[in-house]
Amino acid sequence: MDIRQTAEQITEAVGGRENIAAATHCVTRLRFALNDESKVNKEMLENIDAVKGSFSTNGQFQVVIGQGTVDKVYQELVAVTGIGTATKEDIKNAAERKLNPLQRAVKTLADIFIPILPAIVTAGLLMGVNNILTGPGIFYDGKSFVDVNTAWKDFADMINVIANTAFAFLPALIGWSAVKKFGGNPLLGIVLGLMLVHPSLLNAWDYGKALEAGKVPHWNLFGLEIQKIGYQGQVLPVLLASYVLAKIEVFLRKKIPDAFQLLVVAPVALLVTGFLSFIVIGPITFGIANWLTDGLVGIFDQYAALGGLIYGGIYALLVVTGMHHTFLAVDLQLIGSKGGTFLWPMLALSNIAQGSAALAMMFLSKDEKVKGLSFTSAISAYLGITEPALFGVNLRFRFPFICAIIGSAIAGILITVNKVQASSIGVGGIPGFLSIFPDKWGPFFIGMAIAIVVPFVLTYVFGRIKKVK
Secondary structure, eight states: OOHHHHHHHHHHHTTOGGGEEEEEEOSSEEEEEESOGGGOOHHHHHTSTTOOEEEEETTEEEEEOOTTHHHHHHHHHHHHHOOOOOOHHHHHHHHHTTOOHHHHHHHHHHHHHGGGHHHHHHHHHHHHHHHHHHOTTSSBTTBOHHHHSGGGHHHHHHHHHHHHHHHHTHHHHHHHHHHHHTTSOHHHHHHHHHHTTOTTSBOGGGHHHHHHHTOOOEEEETTEEEEOBOOTTOSHHHHHHHHHHHHHHHHHHHHSOGGGHHHHHHHHHHHHHHHHIIIIIHHHHHHHHHHHHHHHHHHHHHSHHHHHHHHHHHHHHHHHHTGGGHHHHHHHHHHHHHSOBSSHHHHHHHHHHHHHHHHHHHHHOOOHHHHHHHHHHHHHHHTTOOHHHIIIIIHHHSHHHHHHHHHHHHHHHHHHHTTOOBSSOOOSSGGGGGGBOGGGHHHHHHHHHHHHHHHHHHHHHHHHHHTOO
16 A cells, blocks of 8 residues: 555545544544545545544544554654644544534543543443352343352452442543533542542442432531532533533632632532532532433333434434434433443444344445455444444445344344343443343344344345346
8 A cells, every 4th residue: 555645535535634623543544624525525535445434423524444444544644734733632622613502511521531532441341240240040040150160259249349330430530521611620620520439428329219219318418407418420410510620620620820729719610510519510510410310211211112223313313413422421410320221232233233244245245345344344233333334335325224224223122122121331242232231132032133134135036136246
């Protein structure tokens, strides 16, 4: 491959040097902030040997190159265009200026939750291992593996402690990421999150029992009674509190002389936010969050098949628009307040369905580049990363994307009707079964089979009828 020629071809395909506001790269993709995306020549871009796909999301135009090669292409791109190097943050800021208010809100949530995904997914995988060891009926009739092999009991218990840490202190993770996003000190965000789950506060999971018994502990602030409850597993309270903390801190930093900032800014910001969190923010957002989750659970209880059809079908569309990141907050809220999420299993099957449609294209296409991209992107989707399959193959040919949606919707109906839930968020592909409650593995595996077979068969048959070249 001629790296310089590739860089020149990509530059021309995205509209030339004058159309590039800024550019950077990640592990596999070039990321552009373009002045006018309508100037991109998609056909020319996808005919470049090094390019494995392209897509636009959150105001960024991204070109899939591949690990290892992308860095070399980027360096040549900088040399060819003279635009200078940029960071991911520079690209985000340049792209954000073109977004409407809804897109900005979605992007804000994505910027908060994406950085903490590795911790959450890791915790989910470890909880899956714990589920296998402690779930009855998996290895022995009516008993778990640790019930029969007692020497493994403490081993499983230690895994459970390690896995549960990210969820037990979830507000601290969100606080760190959210305060950083809003311009404050991320360390104060960690303190804020830990404060909301302090051991001296009533555990949020025991709040219902205490409320029923009329024994909810209170603070008495000069005649004002404030409930002493924590917000374990809650998302909205720490999100809003983080915003308030960051804005107070930024305001004080501007007003307080440098010599006194260490003594004034952090203590005042944290103290004011703490009082507001327990008096106003926490109780209000706690009520809103519970109302929303109860409503969502009620809808899926009453109309399970319809819910599975809609969410299973539209999830891939949410990925295309970038709005799927907002549902991560919903999943975490469901796990924290209800003990499990019925949405995440459909995510896993949707990813598998897109991978199966891409795999069918490998057998249909006569183009060696498309065949290679279809195979690698299918494997990637089966392991939870769907962007290469979505943007590099399925959306490019359109009908594989639709066939994948059909398979995902059918699988979604099956698993929601059978009340399949995940105890945590894990890898959104074939390994996703580790996050599913073991007693629901049966219907989930049937749903997985549907997500593998239906999109593949539909794509292949339709492709043969259409005589795809």
